[in-house]
Amino acid sequence: MNLFDVYPLNDIEIVKALGSTVWDAEGQEYLDLYGGHAVISIGHTHPHYVKRLTDQLAKVGFYSNSVKIPLQTELAEKLGKVSGKTDYQLFLCNSGAEANENALKMASFYNGRKKVIAFKGAFHGRTSLAVSATDNPKIIAPVNQTENVVFLPFNDEEALKQAFADFGNEISSVIIEGIQGVGGIREASVPFLQLIRSLCDTYNAVYIADSVQCGYGRTGHFYSHDYAGVNADVYTMAKGMGNGFPIAGISIAPKFKPWHYMLGTTFGGNHLACAAGMAVLEVMEEDNLMQNAAEVGAYLIAELKQFKEVKEVRGRGLMIGIELPEELNQVKKNLLFKQHIFTGEAKPNVIRLLPALNLTKAHADHFLEHFKIALQG
């Protein structure tokens, strides 16, 4: 049997990983500023994480949501505390798309409406409604096409006001990334997020903060949307939540009342997933990782802005986009194959840095030094 060939692959096999370092099968060492797409939050094979997962696996790895799983309650309490949303409710699932799917669905159950406002440049996942709310017609199959999703220009306050004025009573939810990731590291403006909050309040629509990539402490705040000083109704999260173990969730405001079978999943919230989730939050708290992300991120952003070759540096904390002119489109490849540094990318010609939140200043300096060389070829 062959693999279904949907991924363009780099010819590298990673066989060992520790912190922000990975090694390939030939023993070559790499600095990992990509984290497998913003997933590695507390560093590869963190000892506390390994121990917690190993201990849990030796006790019970999985049972379904037909029995009590106290680890879920522990995780909800811890997440409430670390995120500052102690009165929110947690629903656990397995991936970012699934988190968004559930959030959109729950919003529609809540207000009985069908329309979703999404934004140009958005990426919310590849499942049915999540992909319909993603601004990439290439990955929307005919069966997923729907008139229920309306795309508006990102950060355009007038367009948003107009949409609510035109059909506000049909709008179920507004879904927005705090910082668009796939869209090229573009931050939602503070007034725009505040406007979403106030229009959703006026029209009883639901404000969904897609924090799958920009959340979980990456920007220095637990949810990057919270820089706007207003709460979302629902926060969706995944990637960094399990440091590589598949776990996702939605944090739901108290006004939403659950009923049995409203949402559900077989794997979501299993024992191993919760152990991974707990380990991540414990390390984040213990090692002040949000503060580190803010500090090392601010340093990197300031230093990157000094490079005259760079068109623009965007982002916050350890979610950074470096936009380069078209003629420097080989820099990402140079970084990987010549300087041995993993980074991400986005269009047009944006290098994305999404490292572990415990990246050190020494790592940052290593990158800056090698970025300079990679710019030369």
Ligand SMILES: Cc1ncc(COP(=O)(O)O)c(C=O)c1O
């Ligand atoms: C902002 C955002 N939302 C949702 C998703 C989908 O997450 P997953 O791939 O876990 O389904 C992604 C993945 O890149 C993302 O960046």
